[in-house]
Amino acid sequence: MKLIPHLIAGQPTSGAGGTAVFNPATGEQTAQVASGGRGEIDAAVTAARCAFPGWAATPPAKRAKVMYEMRRLMEARKDEIARTISAEHGKTHSDALGEVARGQEVVEFACGIPHLLKGAFSKNVSNGVDCYDERQPLGVVAGITPFNFPAMVPLWMMPMALACGNAFILKPSERAPSAPNLLHDLWREAGLPDGVLNVVHGGKDAVDAILDHQGIAAISFVGSTPIAQYVYARGCAAGKRVQALGGAKNHLVVMPDADLDQAADALMGAGYGSAGERCMAVSVAVPVGEKTADALVAKLKPRVAALKIGPSTDAGAEMGPLVTAAHRAKVSSYIDAGQAEGAQLVVDGRGLKLQGYENGFWLGGTLLDRVTPTMSVYRDEIFGPVLSVVRARDYEDAVGLINANPFANGTALFTRDGDAARDFADRIQVGMVGINVPIPVPVGFHSFGGWKSSIFGSHGVYGPEGIHFYTRLKTVTSRWPTGMRSGPQFHFTER
Numbered sequence: 258m259k260l261i262p263h264l265i266a267g268q269p270t271s272g273a274g275g276t277a278v279f280n281p282a283t284g285e286q287t288a289q290v291a292s293g294g295r296g297e298i299d300a301a302v303t304a305a306r307c308a309f310p311g312w313a314a315t316p317p318a319k320r321a322k323v324m325y326e327m328r329r330l331m332e333a334r335k336d337e338i339a340r341t342i343s344a345e346h347g348k349t350h351s352d353a354l355g356e357v358a359r360g361q362e363v364v365e366f367a368c369g370i371p372h373l374l375k376g377a378f379s380k381n382v383s384n385g386v387d388c389y390d391e392r393q394p395l396g397v398v399a400g401i402t403p404f405n406f407p408a409m410v411p412l413w414m415m416p417m418a419l420a421c422g423n424a425f426i427l428k429p430s431e432r433a434p435s436a437p438n439l440l441h442d443l444w445r446e447a448g449l450p451d452g453v454l455n456v457v458h459g460g461k462d463a464v465d466a467i468l469d470h471q472g473i474a475a476i477s478f479v480g481s482t483p484i485a486q487y488v489y490a491r492g493c494a495a496g497k498r499v500q501a502l503g504g505a506k507n508h509l510v511v512m513p514d515a516d517l518d519q520a521a522d523a524l525m526g527a528g529y530g531s532a533g534e535r536c537m538a539v540s541v542a543v544p545v546g547e548k549t550a551d552a553l554v555a556k557l558k559p560r561v562a563a564l565k566i567g568p569s570t571d572a573g574a575e576m577g578p579l580v581t582a583a584h585r586a587k588v589s590s591y592i593d594a595g596q597a598e599g600a601q602l603v604v605d606g607r608g609l610k611l612q613g614y615e616n617g618f619w620l621g622g623t624l625l626d627r628v629t630p631t632m633s634v635y636r637d638e639i640f641g642p643v644l645s646v647v648r649a650r651d652y653e654d655a656v657g658l659i660n661a662n663p664f665a666n667g668t669a670l671f672t673r674d675g676d677a678a679r680d681f682a683d684r685i686q687v688g689m690v691g692i693n694v695p696i697p698v699p700v701g702f703h704s705f706g707g708w709k710s711s712i713f714g715s716h717g718v719y720g721p722e723g724i725h726f727y728t729r730l731k732t733v734t735s736r737w738p739t740g741m742r743s744g745p746q747f748h749f750t751e752r
């Protein structure tokens with residue numbers, strides 16, 4: 258059985274223990290991933306601490322050269338990265354290529370690090386006194402990432418942390434560990450010195466060791482809300498800077514004046530793409546008015562029933578399997594609960610079998626109508642190909658529904674009405690908003706982050722927020738002797 262090792266100081270090490278890794282399309286175990294704890298995290302921190310001073314002292318323009326080379330390598334090997342993602346996650350090849358491209362955007366942004374680290378300078382703030390800001394790296398920082406974007410989410414963190422001059426330890430999801438190891442090898446090939454980036458695999462033991470380690474200055478976490486909350490509380494209690502991005506329940510509002518075909522197509526991609534295993538997936542459609550709702554459901558029903566589901570090797574597939582058998586069972590149980598609680602099952606994806614892939618973790622697209630806010634299918638993040646329709650009486654009802662939801666990652670409004678769009682963007686209590694754009698993931702030179710239970714901490718990831726998170730501000734006020742003596746001063750001086 259293939260063993261996926263930790264990568265510490267550039268060297269593979271396996272240690273004791275391990276977790277099974279599956280191909281979700283076939284249901285077969287394909288590898289065993291190493292499972293680290295305090296020992297491996299200690300070793301990674303030691304390697305990172307050794308490498309940090311040299312890397313932090315490397316001129317930003319030279320660090321940028323590593324970013325440029327990483328960008329080139331990713332472009333040249335994007336097919337291989339995408340295949341590696343799909344083999345453990347199950348997403349289609351084209352979707353995995355999209356994931357690689359979005360991660361690459363952050364590398365591209367990090368290429369501009371000499372400019373991004375420029376500080377403000379104020380000359381002559383007092384007689385002969387100048388004042389300037391600089392942003393210094395934090396030291397050794399860590400990232401803990403989820404299974405659903407095994408390359409993109411680590412790439413939200415690594416280029417930013419590294420370009421800023423930090424050493425980085427990645428603890429990827431144990432369910433999709435191969436793409437992070439491949440990225441590590443590409444960074445090395447791009448010229449990153451050994452020890453500046455380390456990968457330690459594992460679950461709770463490795464995470465707890467990161468949270469408690471006094472040699473780690475900051476933690477970026479992306480995953481489910483309960484774990485995000487835990488990581489934030491324990492990491493902060495240990496004196497670290499923490500950003501912890503959590504789960505989501507994203508609504509797409511369809512106004513009566515919207516182009517319904519466009520809205521239905523958008524809901525198909527945003528609801529069922531990547532089998533709904535995206536933190537920006539739309540899991541709730543909110544048609545405004547009964548007429549809009551009836552027409553929208555009528556358009557969605559045949560589209561959902563006709564979804565092309567298959568393995569990533571099938572170029573025609575629109576959606577792959579779920580990541581594990583346990584996750585499929587969980588998603589399936591939500592469909593049972595929705596039905597029991599009174600939702601109307603319009604399309605049922607349970608029991609799907611694919612010829613030649615009988616043991617894969619398949620679940621067909623599912624559409625539930627007349628879902629209400631008290632049902633568990635509405636309250637909880639399901640993270641599967643299940644779209645719930647919650648019918649809103651009017652626009653205010655739709656806004657009230659979204660603003661009352663504890664999750665606040667993304668949302669979208671489909672309309673032709675500029676007033677409604679402007680009002681929605683202004684009043685909606687959600688971090689990322691789309692106007693006729695179903696999945697408003699910000700591009701690499703903006704920053705990503707939800708509000709409320711979708712984030713803990715004060716910084717979003719990548720873009721300008723990433724620079725701020727991975728550096729700390731120092732402000733220097735300086736005077737050079739001029740020969741003029743003013744004598745001691747015991748009070749603040751007036752300018």
Ligand code: NAD
Pocket residue numbers: 401402403404405406410428429430431459460461464465479480481482484485502503504505535536638640666707711
């Ligand atoms: P998860 O919370 O189960 O795991 C995330 C990370 O935490 C993994 O590295 C895992 O090993 C670790 N972990 C799991 N249980 C732990 C525990 N008890 N103690 C300490 N560490 C633990 O999330 P997942 O299932 O891998 O990913 C899906 C979730 O991630 C969804 O909720 C999704 O919305 C969320 N997500 C959010 C964003 C965002 O930007 N807000 C992006 C992607 C995914």
